[in-house]
Amino acid sequence: MPETVFHTEKLVKTYRTGGAEVHALSGVDLDLYASELTVLLGPSGSGKSTLLNILGGLDHATSGKVMFRDLDLTVQSDRALTRFRRDHVGFVFQFYNLVPSLTARENVQMVTDIAPNPMRAEEALERVGMSDRIDHFPAELSGGQQQRVAIARAIAKRPEVLLCDEPTGALDSSTGVQVLEAIREINEDLGTTAIVITHNAAIQAMAHRVVRFQDGNIASVATNDTRIAPSEIVW
Amino acid sequence: MHALDKKLLRDFRRLWGQSLAIALVLACGVMILLTAFGMYRALDDTLAAFYERNEFADVWAMTEKAPRPLLTEISALPGVQTAEARVQEYLMLDLPGRVKSATGLALSLPDTGALPTLNVPLLRAGRLPDPQASDEVMVNEPFAEANGFEIGDTFEALMSGQKRRLTITGTALSPEFVYAIGPGTLMPDDESFGILWMPQAMLASAFDMSGAFNSVTLSLSRGAQEDQVIEALDTLLEPYGGTGAHGRDEQASNAFIATEIKQLKNMATILPPVFFGISAFLVNMVIGRIIALERAEIGLLKALGYTDLHIAAHYVLLAGLTAVLGVVIGWVTGGLSARWMAGEYAQYFKFPYLIFNVSYDAYAISGFLALLTAAVGALRSAMGAAALPPAVAMSPPAPPRFKRSLFDRALAALRLSQPSMMIWRSLFRWPLRAAFSAIGLSLAVAIMISVGFFSYSMSSIADIAFNQSNREDIVLLFTKERSLSALEDIRTLPGVMEVEGELFTPVTLRNGPLEKQLSITTRGAGATLARSIDEAGRVVEVDGPGLLITTRVAEVLRLAPGDSVEVEFMSGRRETYSLTVAGVTEQFFGLGAFMTREAMSHLTRSVPQISVANVTLDPTEDDAFNRAIKDTPLISGAVRVTDMKASFDATVEENISIMNGLFSVVAILITVGLTYNSARIQLSERARELASLRILGFSNWEVSYILIGEIMLIAALAQPLGWLIGYGLGHLMAASFASDLYTIPMVLPPAAYATASVVVLGTALASVLLVRQRIDRLDLVSVMKTRE
Known part of the structure; x- marks a missing residue:
């Protein structure tokens, strides 16, 4: 039995917009394991991103329980969540979210400056194949290159978990593949637990497990017996 | 260097225009504080040193003629350290x-x-x-x-x-x-x-004056009561025609410098807060907007594990860099201007040396205040940024809530164009921001008015003093009081056309516990050269035994026409009378009271006397007249009113034009700071909106109208407020300048208001037009594509 990294019980998240209540998550029970690459699949508004935000300590649950190993995230203060993110979590976002006024290297350094045991920014960039663009500003990079810098930034702290929210959502197929390739390598080479959100069903084939979301709940969980390399994925 | 620090420096470089605009306003505050404070210090220190090293006296008294041995008695008075007699x-x-x-x-x-x-x-x-x-x-x-x-x-x-x-x-x-x-x-x-x-x-x-003296000066021992010494001295000197002793406060040279020092102190305390306040608002506005634009980055920083403190500090530091720029500019210009002004003062006042200590505390205080200002301005926004939950920060902000209101119905009824509607709506959507901008601009207007009024006041002073009150060409001072027949001697001098005599009699006026020492001016009835003018510019003639007093005397002694006032004569028989205040007259220099010759003569039961002669001259005989008076024994001096007017005009013109120039620059800097930043923020907030309008087919200028319109509307709304504040500030300045030496009337013709408004509105328009150019360069496609 692999080690459990995240464990959720009856996880509920409710948003209040205007007068109406929106149930983003309505009682999610899920376990995520160490060194596993999990794909969360589902249409917009099904609750994938909300779950990822709560797992990453970006948001609080309305009720229920979220455990990161022995740490109960639901009872942590903002300060403790900040600590948790800093020490354990790497994020990759759909729109890269690079700081436009910093170069590729400096964007990665934003993390290495504050992480306890980071790798060198150059090393992180090398891992995603961006060594030759190290001193370029985001505006001088293509979308795929920007996303790879974002991944380098996420892994530079040697996180235990890598949370990727639609990492290929803004990219075409061939650049998307490069990005997925980078994620898979991190997962395999460093043993980092990776959780990838997507609504692109083609991507599920590279995962160890696939969790399908529907209306704020888990519709199904499937384990892939045979995984394929990102380079074989086409969409 | 940390990546976050690099971001800070790059952001600062990107925002240099806005930062500079704020920094300059801040620099004004720092500069004025340093200049006024440095000047005040230099003047105060130099004066104190000169007074101490050269034994400046504490008390002065004049008599007609007192025997030398009296000095021993004076020296023995309690509280007297040194007494010195002289002629x-x-x-x-x-x-x-x-x-x-x-x-x-x-x-x-x-x-x-x-x-x-x-x-x-x-x-x-x-x-x-x-x-x-x-x-x-x-x-x-x-x-x-x-x-x-x-x-x-x-x-x-x-x-x-x-x-x-x-x-x-x-x-x-x-x-x-x-x-x-x-x-x-x-x-x-x-x-x-x-x-x-x-x-x-x-x-x-x-x-x-052998074996006698007519002037005595005293220094007092530590802890001595000046009032008591003066009283005792007056009692001793009374039999010898003492005209009343006084302390340093009434010593002419000292009183003038003390007034100057007080004004510098006022300047150092009144003006800088205005600049710091405006700067704090500007910083708040700009940082607030940067934070709004950087929501996603803030969310990212939080996701990466940066603490709230890190993030708040980042934005406060951004404001801090602006403050540092302002402080550096302020320190350099302030240091230079303080030194330059000190040099000017040293020429104006005759000091043997100038003690100009760089007052490090003034630098420290001004720097600290500027940094504090920026921090206060940035703190609220920065704390807000730090408080944003990361998940919220990374999602786009909700569109601003525009609500239907009574106001909308009013706008609809006006049938405004859509762009005009946008202008008004935005004004009412952010009423606080609009109000602060308007207040800032109104302060710019007010500052110009509050200084601009001086030139009008000075013309009015000159007009009343020289054209209406003192219409003689020359005042001849007699060596001692003379009978009226002396006027006949003057009349025989070459070139003399008209002659009138005046008598100056030192008195103490008392109203209850209030008292003032001054001279009563006695004139012949119907005098046409030296006259008294009332507030409305009419000639005031006293009919009968009453006393005419100047507005300043009326204020200080709380007297009004019809009141009775105690008059103690400090010369002659030294009698005390109770006189009725017959009227109040306008006079801006010194303290004054007036009586008719007949009334004075009747009151003192003596033959009419005069101490000066007012003369008008035939200009062609000027030289002959000047040569003649040098050999006329009864004259001790001549005051040329025409020369005095010319030198008054020249001094005033020089000082006023420097002041007006300086404060116009200040008003312009404030206006640029406010409008340039407002326009930049408007543009960034509305880039998508304006680009959409362009895509819909509005022309560049139609779109620009929205940007220019809103800011100019705020600027226009600021004007009446600025006039009001300027009027108030002017009054405050005039009141703070008022002393027994001179008072400054508040004269504010419409032109003063108009000048201030034209400068501020013109500057505002220029600043907005500078930003407007960016609309021409809007890349429509990329603006629309950019994620909010």
């Missing part, structure tokens, strides 16, 4: 190569040949006169310089009707005459007024 006389001077006469104030030097023990002249060149000499004199340095005198040069003085040729043995500066103002004049004129130190024996024999 003091005004002399008519005939200077070589100068047609016009000059006036000298002769002061006796001790018989011993030593310097006086009080008000010690600081020898600048040459030596003291020989105590036995009968033709030697030491003069004050500015007088020598203004007239081009060297040691050994000579000039003539009329002493008791005798012309004496005097040789200059040395020059000196005295703490008593830092601001040397001649009798009857308004401002120093070193060419025509000099201080002459002469041997006691020579002066005493010329003025029949």
Whole structure:
């Protein structure tokens, strides 16, 4: 039995917009394991991103329980969540979210400056194949290159978990593949637990497990017996 | 260097235009604080040092003639440390190569040949006169310089009707005459007024003062009560025609400098807060907007594990860099201007040296205040940024809530165009921001008005003083009081057209516990040269026994027409009367009270007398007249009203144009700071909106109208408020300038308001147009594509 990294019980998240209540998550029970690459699949508004935000300590649950190993995230203060993110979590976002006024290297350094045991920014960039663009500003990079810098930034702290929210959502197929390739390598080479959100069903084939979301709940969980390399994925 | 610090520096570089605009406003505050404070310090320190080193006296008194032995009694008064007696006389001077006469104030030097023990002249060149000499004199340095005198040069003085040729043995500066103002004049004129130190024996024999004195100065021991000493001294001097002792507060030179120091202090405390307040608002506005634009980055920083403190500090530091820029500019300009101004002051006031200590505390205080201002301005926004939950920060902000209101119905009824509607809606969507911008701009208007009024006030002062009240060309001062027949002697001088006499009588006016020492001016009924003018500009004539007083006297003594006032005469029989205030008259220089010759003569039961003659001249006989008065024994001096007016106008024009220029720059900087930043923020907030309009087919100028319209609307709304604040601030300034030496009337014609508004609105428009150019460069496609 692999080690459990995240464990959720009856996880509920409710948003209040205007007068109406929106149930983003309505009682999610899920376990995520160490060194596993999990794909969360589902249409917009099904609750994938909300779950990822709560797992990453970006948001609080309305009720229920979220455990990161022995740490109960639901009872942590903002300060403790900040600590948790800093020490354990790497994020990759759909729109890269690079700081436009910093170069590729400096964007990665934003993390290495504050992480306890980071790798060198150059090393992180090398891992995603961006060594030759190290001193370029985001505006001088293509979308795929920007996303790879974002991944380098996420892994530079040697996180235990890598949370990727639609990492290929803004990219075409061939650049998307490069990005997925980078994620898979991190997962395999460093043993980092990776959780990838997507609504692109083609991507599920590279995962160890696939969790399908529907209306704020888990519709199904499937384990892939045979995984394929990102380079074989086409969409 | 940390990546976050690099981001900070790059952000700062990107925002340089806006940062500079804020920094300049901040720099103004720092500069004015440094200049005023530095000046105040320099003046205060220099004065204190000069007074201490040269034994500036604490109390002065004049008598007609008191015996020398009385000095022992004076010295023995409780509280008196040192007492010194001297002879003091005004002399008519005939200077070589100068047609016009000059006036000298002769002061006796001790018989011993030593310097006086009080008000010690600081020898600048040459030596003291020989105590036995009968033709030697030491003069004050500015007088020598203004007239081009060297040691050994000579000039003539009329002493008791005798012309004496005097040789200059040395020059000196005295703490008593830092601001040397001649009798009857308004401002120093070193060419025509000099201080002459002469041997006691020579002066005493010329003025029949052997074994006597007519001036006494005292220094007080620590802890002495000045009032009590003055009272005791007055009692001692009364039998010898004492005219009332006074302390440093009424010593002419000291009073002028004290007023100046007070004004600098006011300036250092009133103005900088205005700049710091505006800067705080600007910082708040700009940082707030940057944070709004960087929501996603803030969310990212939080996701990466940066703490709230990190993030708040990041934005406060961004404001801090702006503040540092402002402080550096302010320190450099302030340091230079303080030094420059100190130099100017040193020329204006006659100090032997200038103690200009760089006041590190002023630098520290101004720097600290500027940084604090920026921090306060940034803190609210920065805390807000830090408080954003990361998940919220990373999602786009909700569109601003525009709500239907009564106001919308009003707008709809006006049938405004859509762009106009957008302008008004946005104004009411952020009423606080609009209000602060308007207040800031109104302060710019107010600052210009509050200084601009001076030039109008000064013209009004000059008009009332010279064209309406004092219409004579020249005032001749008699050596002592004369009967009216002296006017006939004056009438025979060449070129004299009209002659009128006036008598100045020193008195103390009392109303209950309030009292003032001043001179009552007595004039013949129907005098046409020197007249009293009321607030409405009408000539005021006193009919009967009443006393006419000036507005300042009325204010200080709380008197109104019809009130009775106690008048104690400080000369002659020294009687005390109760007189009725017959009216109030406008006079901006000094304190004054007026009576008719008949009333005075009746009151004092004496023959009418005069102490000055007011004269109008035939200009073609000017030289002949000037030559003639130098040889007229009964005259001790001449005040040329026309010269005085010219030098008044010149001084005022120079000072006022410097002040107006300086404050216009300040108003312009504030306006640029506010409007440039507002426009930049508007543009960034509305880039998508404006680009959409462009795509819909609006022209560049139609779109620009929205940007320009809103800011100019705010600027226009700010004007009435600015006029109001300017009026109030002007009053405050005028009130803070008011002293017994002079008062400044509040004269604000519509032109003063108009000038301020034109400058501010013009600057606002120029600033917005600068930003408007960016609309032409809007990349429509990329703006629309950019994720909010």
